[in-house]
Every structure is written in C-alpha cells, then in structure tokens.
Amino acid sequence: MILLPLAMETTGSAGATGFGTRLEAIDVVVMVAYIVGIVGLGCWVGLRHRQKGGEAKEYFLAGKTLRWPIIGMALFATNISCVHLVSLAQSGFDTGLLNGNFEWMAAFTLVMLGLFFAPFYIRSRVATLPDFLERRYSRASRDWLAVLSMVSAVTIHIGFSFLTGGKVLEALFGMNIYHSIIIIAVLTALYTIIGGLMAVVITEGVQTVIMIAGAAVIAFFAWHAMGGWEPMKTVLSLENVFGENNTLMVSMLRPHGDASGMPWYAIFLGYPVLGIWYWCADQTIVQRVLGARDENHARVGPLFAGLIKILPVFIFVMPGLFAFTLYQTGKLKVSDTTVVRKGEINLTRAIQLTTNPLKEEQVRKLTEAGLYQDDGVTDIQVALDKKLIDADAAKVLRARQKVAAYTLDPGKAEALTANGFYKDGNVEGLTRAVEAELIDRPTAEFLKAKAVLASFELDGEVLKQLKTAELYDEKSHVVKIDRAVEKNVISPEAAAVIRTYGDPVVDSKGIYGVMITQLLPPGLTGVMVAALLAALMSTVAGALNSISTLFSFDLYKRFKPEATDPQLVWVGRVTAGVAVIVAIGLVPLLDSYESIFNGLNDIIAHIAPPVTCVFMLGVFWKRASATSAKLTLWFGSGLGALVYAIGKIGGLSPAFGEVEVVKFIMGIPFMMMAFYLLCACVAMQVTFSLIWPAGESERASKLYWEHPFEALKDKGWPGLGDYRVLASLLIAVMVVLYYFFR
Secondary structure, three states: OOOOOEEOOOOOOOOOOOHHHHOOHHHHHHHHHHHHHHHHHHHHHHHHHHOOOOOHHHHHHHHHOEOHHHHHHHHHHHHOOHHHHHHHHHHHHHHOOHHHHHHHHHHHHHHHHHHHHHHHHHHOOOOOHHHHHHHHOOHHHHHHHHHHHHHHHHHHHHHHHHHHHHHHHHHHHOOOHHHHHHHHHHHHHHHHHHHHHHHHHHHHHHHHHHHHHHHHHHHHHHHHHHOOHHHHHHHHOOOOOOOOOOHHHHOOOOOOOOOOOOOHHHHHHHHHHHHHHHHHOOHHHHHHHHOEOOHHHHHHHHHHHHHHOOHHHHHHHHHHHHHHHHHHHOOOOOOOOOOEEEEEEEOHHHHHHHOOOOOHHHHHHHHHOOOEEOOEEOOHHHHHHOOOOOHHHHHHHHHHHHHHOOOOOHHHHHHHHHOOOEEOOEEEOHHHHHHOOOOOHHHHHHHHHHHHHHHOOOOHHHHHHHHHOOOEEOOOOEEEHHHHHHOOOOOHHHHHHHHHHOEEEEOHHHHHHHHHHHHOOOOHHHHHHHHHHHHHHHHHHHHHHHHHHHHHHHHHHHHOOOOOHHHHHHHHHHHHHHHHHHHHHHHHHHOOOOOHHHHHHHHHHHHHHHHHHHHHHHHHOOOOOHHHHHHHHHHHHHHHHHHHHHHHHHHHOHHHHOOHHHHHHHOOOHHHHHHHHHHHHHHHHHHHHHHOOOOHHHHHHOOOOOOHHHHHOOOOOOHHHOHHHHHHHHHHHHHHHHHHOO
C-alpha cells in the first residue's frame, strides 16, 4: 500500500488564458461577414415588403403566405437560442441526456398544435392568440393573455437570450456582458423593426441551417476527441470513491428518487403543461403558424418542426455529455478557464470522509451485536440489514474501506514519476496530472481521498469563522478561500490545508466556450460563434415581432380603433424598441439563477398552468365558459406567482424556509409543481363553468371540437403528405427513440 500525501494544487486563474486566445483573423472575418449578411438580408426583405403598401398584416403576419418548410424551420429557429446551445451543453455535462426530454417531448406537443389547435387558429383568421381567446371566451381573457404573453416574451425569450449570449461573448472576447448585449440587441432590433415577420422568418430559415451545421460540427469533434460512443460509456462506468458511476447519464428516463428531481413520471406529467403553453399557446412561437397560407401548411409546418426537434439531443445535449467524459480523462482542460471559479474550494468529499457517520448510541448497539471492533464496523451490509446504521452512514463507511485498500496501479505510478508528478510517495498537482492525461479524474479522486484519510484535519472553529463571515456554505461545503485570506478570517496556513484537500469548484455554464476553443481547429471557431449569434438573434427577433404584434392589435387598436395600418406598424416598432430596453434591464435579476436552463423552465412552470388549462378546455370542452376562463386565468396566475414567491423567499430566508408549508413547497421539483398547478386550474375552470355555464356566444363560436377525433376528419394532402400520416410517423419515431434511450 502506498501512502499518498498531496502537494498543494492550484486551480489557476479564471482569466489566465481566456477563451479569446484561440480566435484568429479568419474567425473574425467569418463572424463579421455573418453579422453584416444577416442584418442586410433582414433589412432588404423588410424594405421590399414596405414597398408593397405597408399593410399591418403584411408586416406582422407576412401576408399569410408562409409555406410549411419555412414555418417548420422558423418554429425551430425561434425556439433554439443561445440558451439552448449553451445551457443544453451544460446540462449534458451535469446530468447527461436528461434535459433532452425538453426537446423530444416537444414533438408530441407540436403534433397537438398541428392536429388540434392550428385549424382553429387559421379558420378564425386571428392575428394573435389573445384574439383567439376573445372569440372563444371573452375580451377579459384576451387582455390578460396579451399582457401575460408580452411579459413572458420579454423575460423568457429575450431576457434569458440576452443573458446567455452576453455570457458567451464575454467569455469568447473578454467584452463586458452589457456591451455585448447592447450590440446584439441593436443589430437584431434593426432588421426586426424594419422588416416585420417576413424578415424574421426568412432570416430564421437561413439561421436554422447555420445553427444545425455549427452545432453538428462541434458534436463531431467532441465525438472524435473521445473516440466514439463505447469509450465514452467506458469512462461513465468508472466508479468514484463512494462506489457510484455515471452510467445513468445516457438514460433519458430516470427512476423514482433521482437526484435531478425529474424521474420519468415527472417528465410525462409536467412537460405537457409547459409544452402546450409554449408550443400551442405562446404568441412568439405560434405566430409562425398564424402566417400560414392555408390550413394544410399550418398543420404540416409544426410536424416538420417536431421532426427537426429530434436533432438537439444529438447536437446540443450529447456534446455536453462527451465534454464530461473528456473532462474526466483530461482531454478537456478547464483549470485555466472561467469554468473553474477562481478562489472557491469545495470540501464536500473531505468532510464526508473524515466526519464519523456513527453516533455513540449506534456504536453501542453495533458493539452489542458483535459488529464493531477496532474502531470499525466489521460487516457493513449486515449492520445495514439489521437497521443499526442508515444508508448514508453505510455509504461513507464503504468509501473509507475502499479508499484505505486502494493502491495506485504500478504503470500509472511509473508514468507519473517519469513526468515529474510523483516523487517519494507524493503526487504533485493532481489536476495537472489529469490534464496531462497520465491518470483519469476518478483515479485522482481516490488519490486525494487517500491523502484526506491519512492527514486531513480542519478545526471546527475555522469553519465557524468562515460561516460567520458568509464565506462558507454549509449546504454546498464551498469555501471562498481567496476572500477569506484577504479579510484575515483564516490564516494562509489554514487556507493551504483547504486548498490541498478540497476540490476546485466547476461552473459548467461556460463549458460550451471551452469546447469551442479546445476542440475546434482554427477557422471553425468563427463558424461556431456565428451559430451562437444566429441562435440568439433568431429568438430575440421572433419575440420582438410578437410583442409588437400583441401590443398593436390587442391593446393599442382597442383604444384607438380608427388607427390606420401605417400607425399600427409604427406603434409596433416603438414597442419592440421598448421591449429591448426592458429586457436588458432584467438581465441582472435573471443572472441570479445558477442554471440558466433550469431558471427559465422554473419560471415557465409557474406561469404556464392557467394558460394551458384555458386553451385545452377551450378547444376540447364546449361547456368551458367565458367567466370560468377569466377567473381561472386570474386566480391561476395569482396562485403560480404566490407559490413562486414563497419558494424564492424561503431560499433567501433560513427562518422562513423552516416553516413546514414552505419546506413542502420548496421540496416540490418544478416539473411536478407545474402538474399540480395545472390540476388546480382545471378544477377551478370546471367548477366555475358549472357555476357560470357557457352562454350562447361561447357555443356560437364553434372554436371547439365536439370530440377529439373530429379534428382528424378534415381532408389533408394526398399520400405521404397527409397530416395524419405524418403525425403517426413522427409519434412512431419518437417512441422508438425513447425506447432506445430509456
């Protein structure tokens, strides 16, 4: 057995190298050419259509001339943004393919859009979805949805896109995040405000190709660097100190109790709530369908988008999973990048291994049962079966045994020695040894754990001082070590101990930038940055056009019914400009989320249920009344806001967070919260409809199906082009994919 005390490791400076060092002249040329080209195209399309007379519906709905390929690509492009390109890669790095469910489940809700919702949207000839709610229910429902849609578009589609794009460009170029956001906002708003929906969908069609191509390129290089699927699975199967491996990362459907909070049933119960709101009832998305030239194009366009939605799992999420295994083997080097948080050390493993998990009473009972001697449990499994210890204690005890018995492979020890990392029983700089590809990260974890058991000691008073100074988090066990030394909270000697036995804190939000600069050859970096810009600009452009449409048609025209088409277009352009300014102002607030993707979906989970409810019952239940819809939107939105506020205040206030009701609410994962809120909204609307039944106006609208199969009676295109055939094929493909990645 070899004793392996460690020399102090350094995590590197977050700004030491920066992502921008790999950018070369050709990359800059590609990026500038892209920006000039896409803005020029959007402005040209817009000016060309303005010459046709400047009608409002020409501006907002592209004159209702859109065909299914453009609709499908525009739906996909508006959905995919920097948030997806960056945060899905981050989620792949953190949890594997799990968040790919948000992409594949979208196919089922797009089928619902094409089969059940789109026909009514086209037949009613509405310009906005709030307009549809007025025709189905009442003016009050229209007004509420218009305001809610504008708020969600500014926050979710624009605000989060600005935040993510700013973070990426800050990492790539070293630019101030707000300078980056303002430049992109001005360029995007320029062609959106000038060109309207036609400019948006034309540029989105171009950008869809760029996004898919760019993401596919980095996916290929990540796959190539890892050596393929099987080597990746081999790395995932490596066990850590606690006997755990990462093989579950390749599974889309997780078991009950999964640490992510998204087991398989949460996906199937919670996602439809978010998905129906997003794909079937959100103006930013559905506006592309409203611009369809006829009902068949409106049906087939979403189905085409559902087919394209298969790709993100393979070109957005899976590269993040490959990045994780590349990180585990040292092929992806993060020690001198912004992925490692400068001056922060995680003591979780050191504290777990050195803290005795047994209480005095447990030791007494174990001794009486003959299962404790020489300061150790003789048979952990028997003790666990007899319920003398719990699962957490057994996990730590087994880890201690495994670490104590661990020996370094002689071949690896020889390689470490030859390269200067191993001398007289010391491993000097495990992070550097991993990134030199001499050992993998699980091996490094065993070596560090062995040293921790051998000599790690940290006075509890030190942790108490750190906690008092708000430099130590008891939940995450993260110490802000540099600030602690600067403020003289702890001595440099104590800091050296913490650095030696703790682990660097990895912030995976920047992992996509690391992949771009380390995996791609010079020249292709510019293509990838162009893809990121394409994703950001397409989403922001679509949201701006939708906001201007909503304000002009649903609010301004109500109070100014005599407004001319040129006036509506002008008001829409001003509204888009204001929306940009508001979204930029929201960026600091949105930046408080640690995970952009989870933050975005957390907000959606609390605002979507009442909207999903009134649209679903409105289309599928003819007895849904106007009064019930109005009250459900009001009370449902209020309930969602209340639950959201309770959860956030509970997280900020420890005392408030200990209240039983608050703890219960905070303990509900956002996907299940969305489902519970929907159930509450459905109960509300059904009850209200029985109390205040639907009147003649609701029944006369005919904007509901007598029964679900009625939606499938309309004649489609002949042969394979029939929307029913295409929907069946899409569902079959998704079932096969889920079976393979279950």
